Amino acid sequence: xxxxxxxxxxxxxxxxxxxxxxxxxxxxxxxxxxxxxxxxxxxxxxxxxxxxxxxxxxxxxxxxxxxxxxxxxxxxxxxxxxxxxxxxxxxxxxxxxxxxxxxxxxxxxxxxxxxxxxxxxxxxxxxxxxxxxxxxxxxxxxxxxxxxxxxxxxxxxxxxxxxxxxxxxxxxxxxxxxxxxxxxxxxxxxxxxxxxxxxxxxxxxxxxxxxxxxxxxxxxxxxxxxxxxxxxxxxxxxxxxxxxxxxxxxxxxxxxxxxxxxxxxxxxxxxxxxxxxxxxxxxxxxxxxxxxxxxxxxxxxxxxxxxxxxxxxxxxxxxxxxxxxxxxxxxxxxxxxxxxxxxxxxxxxxxxxxxxxxxxxxxxxxxxxxxxxxxxxxxxxxxxxxxxxxxxxxxxxxxxxxxxxxxxxxxxxxxxxxxxxxxxxxxxxxxxxxxxxxxxxxxxxxxxxxxxxxxxxxxxxxxxxxxxxxxxxxxxxxxxxxxxxxxxxxxxxxxxxxxxxxxxxxxxxxxxxxxxxxxxxxxxxxxxxxxxxxxxxxxxxxxxxxxxxxxxxxxxxxxxxxxxxxxxxxxxxxxxxxxxxxxxxxxxxxxxxxxxxxxxxxxxxxxxxxxxxxxxxxxxxxxxxxxxxxxxxxxxxxxxxxxxxxxxxxxxxxxxxxxxxxxxxxxxxxxxxxxxxxxxxxxxxxxxxxxxxxxxxxxxxxxxxxxxxxxxxxxxxxxxxxxxxxxxxxxxxxxxxxxxxxxxxxxxxxxxxxxxxxxxxxxxxxxxxxxxxxxxxxxxxxxxxxxxxxxxxxxxxxxxxxxxxxxxxxxxxxxxxxxxxxxxxxxxxxxxxxxxxxxxxxxxxxxxxxxxxxxxxxxxxxxxxxxxxxxxxxxxxxxxxxxxxxxxxxxxxxxxxxxxxxxxxxxxxxxxxxxxxxxxxxxxxxxxxxxxxxxxxxxxxxxxxxxxxxxxxxxxxxxxxxxxxxxxxxxxxxxxxxxxxxxxxxxxxxxx
Numbered sequence: 001x002x003x004x005x006x007x008x009x010x011x012x013x014x015x016x017x018x019x020x021x022x023x024x025x026x027x028x029x030x031x032x033x034x035x036x037x038x039x040x041x042x043x044x045x046x047x048x049x050x051x052x053x054x055x056x057x058x059x060x061x062x063x064x065x066x067x068x069x070x071x072x073x074x075x076x077x078x079x080x081x082x083x084x085x086x087x088x089x090x091x092x093x094x095x096x097x098x099x100x101x102x103x104x105x106x107x108x109x110x111x112x113x114x115x116x117x118x119x120x121x122x123x124x125x126x127x128x129x130x131x132x133x134x135x136x137x138x139x140x141x142x143x144x145x146x147x148x149x150x151x152x153x154x155x156x157x158x159x160x161x162x163x164x165x166x167x168x169x170x171x172x173x174x175x176x177x178x179x180x181x182x183x184x185x186x187x188x189x190x191x192x193x194x195x196x197x198x199x200x201x202x203x204x205x206x207x208x209x210x211x212x213x214x215x216x217x218x219x220x221x222x223x224x225x226x227x228x229x230x231x232x233x234x235x236x237x238x239x240x241x242x243x244x245x246x247x248x249x250x251x252x253x254x255x256x257x258x259x260x261x262x263x264x265x266x267x268x269x270x271x272x273x274x275x276x277x278x279x280x281x282x283x284x285x286x287x288x289x290x291x292x293x294x295x296x297x298x299x300x301x302x303x304x305x306x307x308x309x310x311x312x313x314x315x316x317x318x319x320x321x322x323x324x325x326x327x328x329x330x331x332x333x334x335x336x337x338x339x340x341x342x343x344x345x346x347x348x349x350x351x352x353x354x355x356x357x358x359x360x361x362x363x364x365x366x367x368x369x370x371x372x373x374x375x376x377x378x379x380x381x382x383x384x385x386x387x388x389x390x391x392x393x394x395x396x397x398x399x400x401x402x403x404x405x406x407x408x409x410x411x412x413x414x415x416x417x418x419x420x421x422x423x424x425x426x427x428x429x430x431x432x433x434x435x436x437x438x439x440x441x442x443x444x445x446x447x448x449x450x451x452x453x454x455x456x457x458x459x460x461x462x463x464x465x466x467x468x469x470x471x472x473x474x475x476x477x478x479x480x481x482x483x484x485x486x487x488x489x490x491x492x493x494x495x496x497x498x499x500x501x502x503x504x505x506x507x508x509x510x511x512x513x514x515x516x517x518x519x520x521x522x523x524x525x526x527x528x529x530x531x532x533x534x535x536x537x538x539x540x541x542x543x544x545x546x547x548x549x550x551x552x553x554x555x556x557x558x559x560x561x562x563x564x565x566x567x568x569x570x571x572x573x574x575x576x577x578x579x580x581x582x583x584x585x586x587x588x589x590x591x592x593x594x595x596x597x598x599x600x601x602x603x604x605x606x607x608x609x610x611x612x613x614x615x616x617x618x619x620x621x622x623x624x625x626x627x628x629x630x631x632x633x634x635x636x637x638x639x640x641x642x643x644x645x646x647x648x649x650x651x652x653x654x655x656x657x658x659x660x661x662x663x664x665x666x667x668x669x670x671x672x673x674x675x676x677x678x679x680x681x682x683x684x685x686x687x688x689x690x691x692x693x694x695x696x697x698x699x700x701x702x703x704x705x706x707x708x709x710x711x712x713x714x715x716x717x718x719x720x721x722x723x724x725x726x727x728x729x730x731x732x733x734x735x736x737x738x739x740x741x742x743x744x745x746x747x748x749x750x751x752x753x754x755x756x757x758x759x760x761x762x763x764x765x766x767x768x769x770x771x772x773x774x775x776x777x778x779x780x781x782x783x784x785x786x787x788x789x790x791x792x793x794x795x796x797x798x799x800x801x802x803x804x805x806x807x808x809x810x811x812x813x814x815x816x817x818x819x820x821x822x823x824x825x826x827x828x829x830x831x832x833x834x835x836x837x838x839x840x841x842x843x844x845x846x847x848x849x850x851x852x853x854x855x856x857x858x859x860x861x862x863x864x865x866x867x868x869x870x871x872x873x874x875x876x877x878x879x880x881x882x883x884x885x886x887x888x889x890x891x892x893x894x895x896x897x898x899x900x901x902x903x904x905x906x907x908x909x910x911x912x913x914x915x916x917x918x919x920x921x922x923x924x925x926x927x928x929x930x931x932x933x934x935x936x937x938x939x940x941x942x943x944x945x946x947x948x949x950x951x952x953x954x955x956x957x958x959x960x961x962x963x964x965x966x967x968x969x970x971x972x973x974x975x976x977x978x979x980x981x982x983x984x985x986x987x988x989x990x991x992x
Contacts, residue, residue, distance in 0.1 A: 029300035030293050032310075032317040035134040038091065038637050040076035040630030042069060042585060042594070045322065045637050046088045047134040049154040051292055052299045052324040053353065053376065056264060057088040057097075058152045058159035060141060064113060066095030066181065066204070066976070068582055073098045073180070076630035081143065082113045082124045084152060085179060086159045086264055087211070090325045091637020092357065093583065094406065096205035096399065098180030100213045100262060102173055104163040106146045109172045109247035111227050113179075120145065123174045136300075136321055137292025153289040155279035156329055161260040162285050165252040169222075173260065175215070175246040180204070187240035193220045196246075197269045206402035210338065211264055214272045218259035218283050221248040259283055266330065266338040266401060278333040299324050302372040302678070303651070304687070307671020307695070314628045316650055316669070319643035323365055324373075326639040327353035327380060330400070338401045340391035351376075353383045356398050357639035359407030359470075359534075360596045362414040364644035367655035367663075370424045371722060374678040377419055378426040384412045385427055388435040393442060408463050408534050409470035410439040417477035417659040420484060422719045429485055436478050437490065440471075440497075447471070454760050454828035455503040458514045458521065458532055458856075462872025465504055465512050466534035466597070469544045472500040476547035476752070477659040496755050501545045503760040503828070505555055507781045510565055511538040514874065516856055518763035518815070518832030521874075523857070527590070528578035530852065531872040535583045537576055539569055539590035540597045546657040549607045550751035563608040569601070570617065579852030586625050586634030588617070593625050594635020599645050600656045603664045606747035611665070611715050612701055612736030618649050618666035619700045651675070652690050652730070653717050661719040662748030667700045668692045668730065677725060689727045696732075703731040713744035758827040761787055761819045769835045769863045773810040776834075778803040778817045785827075789817040795829060812836045835864035839890065841991075846885040846962075853878030855987060861886070861901070867987035869945040871906045881981025884914070884965040888989065893923060893959045898992040900951015901963060904985040905938050908976065911983040913938045914965035917950040921958035928962055940968065951990060961991060 038045030048059020062078035063070030071092050073085065083103035089096060103113075103123050115121035131142035139152045149164040165171040175196075177186040181204030188198035197214045225232050226239035226246045233239075239246070250258060261283075263276035280288060300317055308316070331337035331352040339345045345352075353376075370377045387395045387403075394412035397404045413436045419425045425432070441451070446461030450471055456464040476498035482491040506513045506520055514521040514532035526538035533541055543566065545552040556562035574587040585594030592598045602621060605613035625634040626646050633642055648654045652668035674687035705712055706729040707721060717728065740746055764777040778787050787803035790796040793814040803817065812835050819827040843858055855861070855877040867875040877884075890896075899921075905913045913936040920928040932952040950965070968982035 028297050029317050030136045030296040032313045033136050033296070033300070033321045034314050034318050034628060035136065035139075035321070036076060036630050037315070037318045037628065037632040038322065038630070039072075039074055041633060042582065042635055043631070043633035043637050044069065044071045044091045044093070045633070046072040046074045046090065048074075048084070048088065048139045049137050049152045049159070049292065050325060051137060051154055051156050051295055053327060053329055054154060055157045055329045056086050056154045056159045057090070057325070058084060058086050058154050058161075059088045059139065061085055061098055061101065061179070064180065068093070071095045076129070079126055079128065080119050080124050081127050081141065083174070083176060083179065084150065084161065086213075086262055089355065090322065090639055091642065092639065093636050094205045096181060096209070099200055099202070099211045100264065101176045101179040102161060102215075102260065102262070103176070104143065104146065104148045104150065104165070105172045105174060106148070106165065106168045107170050109170075109174065109225065109249065111174065111176070111230075111232065111245040111247060113176070135293065136296035138289050151285070153285065153292050155288060155292070157263060157265070157275040157333065158280045159262040160280060160285055160288050161262070162257050163260070164255055164257045165250075167252065167254040169251045171250045171252040171258070173217075173248045173250075173258070175248070177244045178242075183242045184208075185240075186242065186244045187238065188226060188244055188246050190224060190226070190237045197272070199269065205404055205406070206399040208342070208402055209400045210266055212267065212269045212272045214263050214269060214276060216261045216276065217248070219250055221250050224248045259285055265332050267332055267336045267344055271332040271334060271336055275333050296321070302676050303647070304674040304676075305650075305670040305672065308669070311628045312669065315626050315632070316647065318628075319626070319646045322637055322643035323368060323640040323647060326355045326357065327383070328355045330354040330383075340387045340398070340401055340403065342401065343390075345386070345390070347386070350379045350382045352386060353380055354398055354400055355639060356380070356384070356395060356412075357641070358395070358397060358411040358415065359409055360638035360641035361644070362411040362418075362658055363596055363599050363641060364648055364655055365640040366415045367418055367658050368644045368648055370419050370422050371675060372678060374424050377424045381416055381419055381425060381427055381432075384416065385432060385435060388438070394435050394439040408445065408467050410474050411470070413439060413474050413477045413481075414658050417480050418655075420481060421659060421661045423723065429481075433481055433485060433487075436481060440475060440478055440494070450500070452828065453830060454500045454757075455515060458516050458874035460873065462531045462870060462874065463534045464874070465514050465532050465538070466536065466541055468504050469501050469512060469541060472498050472545070473547050475500070480659050492755050495752060496757050498547050499551070499752055499757045501548065501552070502555070502757065507555060510542065510556060512541050512544070513538065515762075516874070517768050518817075518830045519765070520762060521856060525577055527576050528851075529576050529581045529584065530578050531874055534597070535581055535595050536592070536597045537578070537590070540592055540595070542569065543601055543604055544597060546600060546750065547659070548750060548752045549604065549657075549747075553608065559608045563605065563610050563613075566601070566604055566608070577851065583635060588620070593621055596638065596641055599641070600654070603654050603656050603666060606664045606715055607750065609740065609742070609746055611740065611746055612738055614664075615667040615701050616736070622646060622649055622669055623697075652692070652728075657748070657750050660748060660750065663717045663719070664747050665702070665715040665717065667702060668695065671695055675722065677723060686725045688722045688725045690730070691727065692730045692732050694732045699732045699734045701733050701736045703733040703737050705730055713741040713746070715740075715746045716748040756821075756825070758782065758785055758819045758821040758825045760827045760830050761817050763815050763817055763830060763832040765832070765834060767859060767863075768833070768865065769837050769859065771837060771840045773808045774834055775806050775808055776815055777806045780819045782819065782821070785819040785821050787817060787819055789815060791815060797826070809834060810836070833865075837862075837864060841891065842889040844887040844889070846887060847879065847882055849877035850880050852880075853985065860987065861989045865988070866902055867904060867947070869904065869906070869947060871904055871909055871911055871945070871985055876904060876985040876987050878911075879967065879984040881967060883967050884963075884984045884986055886963055886989070887925070888961045888963070888991065889925070890959050890961070890991070893957050896921065896954045896956060896958045896961065896991060898951055898990065899954055899961050899963065900949055900990050901965065901986050902947055902949045902988045902990070903936070903965065904945065904947050904987070905942065906945040906985075907940065907943050909983075910971060910977045910980060911985045912940055912968040913948065914950065914984055915968055916966050917952070918964040918966070919952045919954070920962040921954060921956060922960040922962070923958060925960045928960075941974070949990060963989065
């Protein structure tokens with residue numbers, strides 16, 4: 001850290017005394033932040049300059065592609081810098097941003113980062129970490145190849161560069177508008193020799209992102225050149241197109257600094273200029289840098305910790321820093337912003353935000369921010385509501401006026417409900433409630449099936465188990481909102497939907513299992529990572545019912561059996577099967593701390609009367625998975641969630657059930673924690689305080705607890721206690737306390753007692769297709785229910801045939817069934833279709849399908865059911881980088897007129913049509929005919945998912961048919977996954 005001058009410290013502290021509580025500023029906590037934490041490993045963070053929740057993230061780019069570990073644009077393992085761009089994502093698993101790149105150079109200007117395969121021929125430069133430093137709001141590095149020192153700082157909406165050059169009459173600044181994702185449209189205009197402006201529209205994760213910019217130089221440039229489509233011209237003042245670059249040349253003396261101010265806006269160039277005028281009108285780099293640090297000190301001062309080592313402080317305050325990078329301000333200083341309808345809007349009395357990684361952040365980040373960022377939380381909610389009005393639904397993963405629809409659930413409702421229950425909601429309740437219900441009642445992403453049958457089958461949509469579970473939790477959040485509005489009708493609807501987790505819970509195995517054709521999928525491997533789960537397997541979703549933990553414990557058979565199941569999760573082997581999943585990191589048994597579905601699990605022992613196990617695991621996770629190093633995060637930062645888990649846990653509690661006004665206790669990492677609540681009246685600077693007596697690395701078990709001096713056996717903290725700024729005291733010890741009072745509820749309440757549902761039955765058969773007849777069973781895992789079924793696709797009710805024993809069908813038929821409980825409540829109707837075929841073929845795989853995509857097993861290719869255009873629904877078999885090759889034995893010699901198979905193309909998912917299809921026939925299975933070959937008609941660049949039947953006419957006798965589909969091979973340079981192997985996806989074989 002560069003030494004701050006004493007004059008600034010005095011002014012800053014005086015300002016703090018005048019405006020804010022003195023205790024909030026006794027510590028300059030920005031000095032403890034290490035922005036390089038998470039830039040190595042798979043953390044995907046960036047080290048550059050930004051302000052809390054700022055629009056600008058001015059940071060170096062060491063990656064020009066959108067590779068997995070290049071999502072933020074920077075990786076600590078790199079040694080080449082390609083430039084400094086003004087927007088970056090913090091810890092995401094998908095790449096975007098990296099807009100408006102500037103790069104200082106000397107010598108003849110080159111407008112390619114890497115030329116002829118060598119960065120030394122381009123504008124990129126080598127650097128070393130010993131000549132690199134970063135603090136909140138500030139970054140510096142020395143560029144070795146051009147001997148240039150770079151310093152960066154920022155305001156909320158502007159970036160400020162300082163380039164210190166050697167003596168040269170060819171000191172350049174390069175502008176590259178093609179950097180990172182695909183440029184759809186761009187332009188630059190030279191207004192005068194100190195001012196330029198332009199825009200860039202790009203297609204990436206956000207399919208239509210637009211950014212306007214202005215650039216002001218502190219010094220007049222001597223000359224310049226603009227390039228269109230790699231054609232450099234020195235006699236024009238404007239350039240436009242999809243490939244626009246420029247250079248600006250200066251004459252510099254030794255150690256002369258040139259300053260560059262860049263303002264950005266999603267609205268227009270005038271607003272970008274206004275953002276500079278309002279936030280960064282002078283040319284005082286030090287003043288902007290100091291203001292950035294003081295702004296960070298204010299934000300980081302909202303939580304004060306003591307009684308820890310310097311390393312622990314650095315880990316904690318860096319985590320808190322990462323919690324304050326996103327969401328990002330999206331409106332200009334004049335409150336104009338680009339809406340999700342791509343119209344310009346005016347925000348009234350609030351700031352509009354974007355970059356809501358809701359699938360991640362609803363769990364911990366937003367509950368944390370509802371405590372320490374009350375005003376911003378209100379603005380977050382108003383932003384979500386604005387998106388609803390502009391686009392017609394609450395956002396899933398909004399990015400720069402685009403909906404990416406990334407991940408699953410409609411977790412905006414969780415953020416809203418959590419803020420409401422914690423008294424941080426300042427928008428009209430009825431209006432918000434309408435938006436919440438609308439999100440739950442669309443037909444998108446499997447919701448239609450979820451509403452009709454109480455779960456999503458793998459036939460309906462991908463991530464079927466995870467979506468069912470997360471929709472059920474979101475529905476509980478809506479039910480809580482309905483309860484606050486005294487809306488009993490909607491409360492009943494959504495509290496029943498909140499119990500839908502029961503429809504995919506299999507008591508026999510104790511797992512949430514995928515369903516297919518009315519029954520649980522078999523065979524079933526809980527260690528298998530498949531597209532039935534979101535970035536996870538059955539272990540990692542086994543305990544996701546945060547809205548009904550008591551109900552889940554009951555389903556496991558009681559607290560002892562539930563705790564035993566949880567014990568096994570944390571102690572079993574850490575191997576997974578099935579598809580590769582980069583997010584599965586930081587494993588303890590099958591617990592995965594590197595990805596969000598596991599984040600609440602260590603706290604579940606509180607609900608099973610074994611809080612000491614929670615304390616041990618939370619201490620272990622904090623100690624092992626968070627380090628003061630570039631690879632100090634065990635998984636993606638995910639816009640603050642990974643760090644929010646640590647911040648909350650290190651203070652001693654966690655939000656197991658967002659939407660509930662309670663936090664479950666773990667174990668604190670500090671002797672004292674003071675949280676300065678953002679309220680209208682700071683009440684003489686009094687904080688909410690947590691004190692841990694006799695805490696050490698060996699003494700982390702809670703022995704007793706006091707709240708305002710009063711003893712309690714309940715191991716949870718209420719949000720009301722935080723708002724009242726009470727004092728919590730723990731007595732810590734080196735041994736676990738196992739004799740907690742059985743009279744007290746150790747964990748916060750999490751149960752659904754109203755309007756209990758009848759659980760859906762299952763329809764069981766050995767196969768979905770059959771030759772003669774098929775045995776059918778109907779079964780319920782719920783006691784005291786009656787089962788009814790129908791054939792011929794009729795809808796069952798209590799007047800239908802009551803199921804008592806298995807029955808047989810002998811023709812293609814649709815079986816439907818319901819369960820009715822003792823109160824007369826019917827379950828959802830469950831449906832299964834069984835197809836009678838005239839064949840009893842046998843299939844031999846010459847090249848077996850990949851274990852990631854089994855389609856449900858060998859039967860999938862001739863079960864009479866074709867796949868949809870949704871590859872993740874689980875109906876397809878897949879071959880990765882290999883040909884599909886099978887032999888069909890027809891059982892006897894038959895006249896065959898046609899043979900072929902149906903294939904899927906989903907280019908963006910690396911699934912392409914086969915190059916060709918080859919069919920051979922044989923009478924004896926030994927000697928085969930010459931191949932008959934056909935090609936596909938789908939262009940390889942076609943982005944819309946589509947299916948096609950490829951086949952050939954035969955008109956000959958055969959018993960054996962060999963079908964080979966030739967793999968596309970290596971993905972070409974134009975493809976987003978260039979250099980990787982392509983997939984073949986097949987679902988049905990057709991033989992006539």
